[in-house]
Amino acid sequence: MKTVPPSEVLFKTLKAENETWLGDVFVPPPVFERLASDHSVILYGEPGSGKTAARLELMKRSPNVFTPLWKPEPIMETPATGTALAAQSMGRVLRACVEALIWEAGLPKRLNEPPGFIASALQWFLKTCLPYDPLAYLQNQPGRLDGDEMKWYEKLLAENQPSVITEQTGLKDRMQLLLSIVRHAKYDGLWVMADELERWDALRAGEQVEAQLDAILSTLVLLDVPGIAFKLFLPSSLRKVVGKTSGVSRRRAAEVDLEWTAGDLKTMLERRASYALSSSVTLRSLCDENLFDGWLREYGGSAPRDWLRFTAPLIAEFQKQGKRLSADQTRAFILRHPAPLRLGRDRREVWLGKKCIPIGSAYEFRILDYLASHPGKIGSLEELYYYAQAELESVPDSGEPKWVPRKTWRAAMDTMIWRLRQKMEPNPGEPLYLVTHHGKGLELLHVEA
Amino acid sequence: MTTAKRGLPDLGFAFDPFEHLDSARDVHLQSYMVIPRAVESALAEQPLAVFAQPGGGKSALRIYASNFYRDSRGVRFPITYVPDGYSADPGAHFSGIETSLARAVLIYLVSYPDLFSSYDTATRREIKRILQILPFGLDFNLGLMQSARFITDLEQTLGVSAFSGLKEMGMSHRDLGRELQALKAGAAARPSLDDQFDLLKTAFGAKSIHLLVDGLDGFMETSSAPALLKWIEPLFEALQNWEAKNIHLKVFLPMDIADAPSVARFGALRTATLAWDDHLLAEIIRKRVFAASSGVFDTLDAISAPDVRGSELTLARQLPGDRKLPRHIIMKCKKIIDQIPGQGWITNELLNAKEAAHDGIL
Numbered sequence: 186m187k188t189v190p191p192s193e194v195l196f197k198t199l200k201a202e203n204e205t206w207l208g209d210v211f212v213p214p215p216v217f218e219r220l221a222s223d224h225s226v227i228l229y230g231e232p233g234s235g236k237t238a239a240r241l242e243l244m245k246r247s248p249n250v251f252t253p254l255w256k257p258e259p260i261m262e263t264p265a266t267g268t269a270l271a272a273q274s275m276g277r278v279l280r281a282c283v284e285a286l287i288w289e290a291g292l293p294k295r296l297n298e299p300p301g302f303i304a305s306a307l308q309w310f311l312k313t314c315l316p317y318d319p320l321a322y323l324q325n326q327p328g329r330l331d332g333d334e335m336k337w338y339e340k341l342l343a344e345n346q347p348s349v350i351t352e353q354t355g356l357k358d359r360m361q362l363l364l365s366i367v368r369h370a371k372y373d374g375l376w377v378m379a380d381e382l383e384r385w386d387a388l389r390a391g392e393q394v395e396a397q398l399d400a401i402l403s404t405l406v407l408l409d410v411p412g413i414a415f416k417l418f419l420p421s422s423l424r425k426v427v428g429k430t431s432g433v434s435r436r437r438a439a440e441v442d443l444e445w446t447a448g449d450l451k452t453m454l455e456r457r458a459s460y461a462l463s464s465s466v467t468l469r470s471l472c473d474e475n476l477f478d479g480w481l482r483e484y485g486g487s488a489p490r491d492w493l494r495f496t497a498p499l500i501a502e503f504q505k506q507g508k509r510l511s512a513d514q515t516r517a518f519i520l521r522h523p524a525p526l527r528l529g530r531d532r533r534e535v536w537l538g539k540k541c542i543p544i545g546s547a548y549e550f551r552i553l554d555y556l557a558s559h560p561g562k563i564g565s566l567e568e569l570y571y572y573a574q575a576e577l578e579s580v581p582d583s584g585e586p587k588w589v590p591r592k593t594w595r596a597a598m599d600t601m602i603w604r605l606r607q608k609m610e611p612n613p614g615e616p617l618y619l620v621t622h623h624g625k626g627l628e629l630l631h632v633e634a
Numbered sequence: 635m636t637t638a639k640r641g642l643p644d645l646g647f648a649f650d651p652f653e654h655l656d657s658a659r660d661v662h663l664q665s666y667m668v669i670p671r672a673v674e675s676a677l678a679e680q681p682l683a684v685f686a687q688p689g690g691g692k693s694a695l696r697i698y699a700s701n702f703y704r705d706s707r708g709v710r711f712p713i714t715y716v717p718d719g720y721s722a723d724p725g726a727h728f729s730g731i732e733t734s735l736a737r738a739v740l741i742y743l744v745s746y747p748d749l750f751s752s753y754d755t756a757t758r759r760e761i762k763r764i765l766q767i768l769p770f771g772l773d774f775n776l777g778l779m780q781s782a783r784f785i786t787d788l789e790q791t792l793g794v795s796a797f798s799g800l801k802e803m804g805m806s807h808r809d810l811g812r813e814l815q816a817l818k819a820g821a822a823a824r825p826s827l828d829d830q831f832d833l834l835k836t837a838f839g840a841k842s843i844h845l846l847v848d849g850l851d852g853f854m855e856t857s858s859a860p861a862l863l864k865w866i867e868p869l870f871e872a873l874q875n876w877e878a879k880n881i882h883l884k885v886f887l888p889m890d891i892a893d894a895p896s897v898a899r900f901g902a903l904r905t906a907t908l909a910w911d912d913h914l915l916a917e918i919i920r921k922r923v924f925a926a927s928s929g930v931f932d933t934l935d936a937i938s939a940p941d942v943r944g945s946e947l948t949l950a951r952q953l954p955g956d957r958k959l960p961r962h963i964i965m966k967c968k969k970i971i972d973q974i975p976g977q978g979w980i981t982n983e984l985l986n987a988k989e990a991a992h993d994g995i996l
Contacts, residue, residue, distance in 0.1 A: 223659065224655075224656070224659075266854075267720065267853065267854040267855045268719055268720040268853050268854060268855060271854070272719070300777055300778075300781040301773075301777050302770075302773065302774040302775075302776075302777030302778050302781070303777075305773075305774065305777075306770070306774065347771060347773055347774075348771075349770040349771055349774045350770065353729070354769060354770070355717075355718025355719045355769075356718060356719055357718045357793075358718060358769040358770070361769075361790075361791060361793065362769075362770055362791075364790070364791075365778070365790075365791050368787075368790070399854075400854065403853070403854045403857070404719075404852065404853055404854070405849060405852030405853075406716065406717070406718055406719070406849060406852055409656070409658050409716075409849070409852075410793075411658055411659045411790070412790065431688075431851075431852065431857060434688060435688045435689065436655050436656070436689065436961060437656065
């Protein structure tokens with residue numbers, strides 16, 4: 186019997202690898218069919234757009250295809266260039282494939298008594314692609330293979346097999362040989378999955394990872410092996426590198442974008458809500474649909490992460506109340522759970538959830554910056570004035586050269602705060618984010634941690 | 635309104651005629667290949683450089699030519715050489731050709747498994763010496779030959795297609811494997827490449843050999859025209875010698891080196907350009923539709939609204955000048971076929987949808 190996780194977990198554990206319930210709540214993105222074709226495909230998406238979920242579901246729905254996961258990492262030794270870098274990178278890919286064959290494919294059962302040529306090929310991959318002695322490698326991970334499986338590998342590695350690959354053996358032939366093993370293991374084909382590249386984004390190491398993708402996708406022979414396809418799940422920022430490769434320009438690999446319509450996202454949250462509540466529910470049956478849906482569309486962006494995150498407390502509220510939230514209750518709920526605020530300092534932007542609000546004025550932005558940097562603090566107008574306009578960290582004493590009488594700046598500060606609220610508050614008359622504590626100053630609320 | 639897409643059988647198709655952009659994966663290529671007149675010489679007994687833009691059908695033509703020659707049962711013997719990696723060593727191409735030749739020899743023997751036993755011992759030994767440079771070694775390939783049920787298993791591993799229509803491995807293949815295994819290759823050195831070509835003529839009855847070379851520009855190091863020209867020079871240098879022996883080099887190259895003086899320098903080498911016009915592109919669609927409908931109809935008009943006429947030419951004419959290529963017309967058709975709604979057909983609206991809507995598809 187399946188155990189339904191609490192709604193908080195179901196809506197906020199948005200790391201697909203940890204979502205055991207993903208298959209029950211998955212909504213295929215519009216490009217899913219193309220992802221599942223036999224061709225190499227590059228899927229671009231922003232963080233939180235559901236790339237990993239799509240990958241996991243693709244693997245689950247393709248049980249007859251061997252789908253090893255390659256998580257590209259910087260190369261520690263001196264990286265090569267050109268085809269040599271492609272070869273170096275393919276070494277990493279082959280290692281990922283061999284590890285997946287060992288830990289996920291259940292080779293002993295699939296191959297049983299392999300013919301000699303397959304045994305010799307497999308032995309070569311085990312001896313060459315694993316990081317150290319294959320037997321020690323297998324023994325160092327106790328419990329992952331049962332006794333019979335361990336014996337199978339021991340026997341395979343003990344056999345005196347001829348080496349089937351030489352230094353002259355090219356990249357394509359190595360992939361072809363791996364495919365022979367995979368086919369003997371009763372799979373129809375091999376899809377190399379690449380994912381989890383976000384962690385290298387914007388880091389220096391990321392350039393090395395990009396160079397590896399560039400090298401592989403610029404070596405056409407690797408993309409021309411029938412039966413083998415690459416499925417790359419990449420952050421959109423990598424398009425600038427990958428999109429220029431000959432593999433893409435010559436259509437050996439198709440580029441697709443992971444985009445969601447508001448309708449898809451609503452279906453996704455309704456499916457999760459139904460799963461959490463163990464009954465079929467729609468947004469309409471939870472709250473005032475127009476209000477909540479409109480709010481999600483304005484602040485939730487076009488990726489699942491924020492839509493689901495913003496809906497989690499609604500489910501809890503519904504469960505607590507035991508009935509649908511009326512329009513007034515939905516409105517009040519939204520006011521109690523506004524979209525979190527984040528500052529985009531490079532471009533002087535305020536982000537409310539996924540809604541971007543440009544704050545053109547440097548002075549105005551410095552007010553927000555000061556308050557966001559001091560969470561929980563009520564900033565007095567003096568502090569804010571001297572920080573924003575005079576760039577002072579503290580208020581000068583009267584008589585100090587930079588001190589200015591209050592009456593000269595008070596009206597200007599009031600205008601700036603009024604302007605800020607006009608720009609960023611959903612209802613400037615009843616501020617939710619930049620709130621006044623009478624007689625004390627201002628506080629910035631709902632700042633994302 | 636029904637929005638469900640029409641399935642291929644509903645449209646009268648046995649398979650998706652616009653599925654493959656990658657000709658290496660297209661099993662139906664032979665049945666619907668369109669060859670512009672300018673490159674018909676690719677099938678003739680002469681050396682030729684075929685130039686085309688990416689997506690212009692170079693690889694498709696190379697595969698078609700290979701299949702065409704193969705149908706001669708080896709009288710016009712095709713050897714396909716697509717480099718597996720880049721090497722600055724000038725001899726690398728010749729080593730690669732030797733490996734390709736070994737693949738072709740094995741698949742030829744597998745296609746006609748009784749042939750081997752009819753050769754004298756010296757010839758058999760020479761064949762075995764050629765086969766010893768097969769990828770993964772001869773033992774691996776013989777093991778595969780003896781355990782495989784279907785010839786496709788060997789075709790997939792070797793990356794070459796069989797010469798005959800034989801589908802299943804049988805007793806004669808096992809005998810061939812045993813015979814090759816048991817045969818002593820002798821101490822003699824492996825024959826030179828020229829001797830290997832000669833053997834194809836004496837043992838297999840090849841009257842001419844067609845060396846199909848493709849994928850030379852598929853590496854980072856050869857993406858620029860000067861680098862590519864430098865890399866292929868050793869092959870061009872060998873051209874005259876080969877030509878005298880009825881060994882014809884057919885090399886498939888990107889358009890941007892078509893006018894390079896170093897290509898023109900090799901007088902024996904004819905050149906041809908794969909160029910496409912609206913009528914040829916329309917013909918691509920018609921032939922694919924004809925093959926996929928098992929010969930029942932040869933136009934998209936047959937699955938279109940009554941007021942749609944000349945749909946193929948309409949689609950071809952919509953392509954801008956720089957996209958008048960097989961790849962783009964196939965992509966366009968694929969998109970249209972995928973968008974036909976359930977119980978529906980191709981409408982003028984669908985046919986004339988903006989080009990942007992067809993971008994980015996496989």
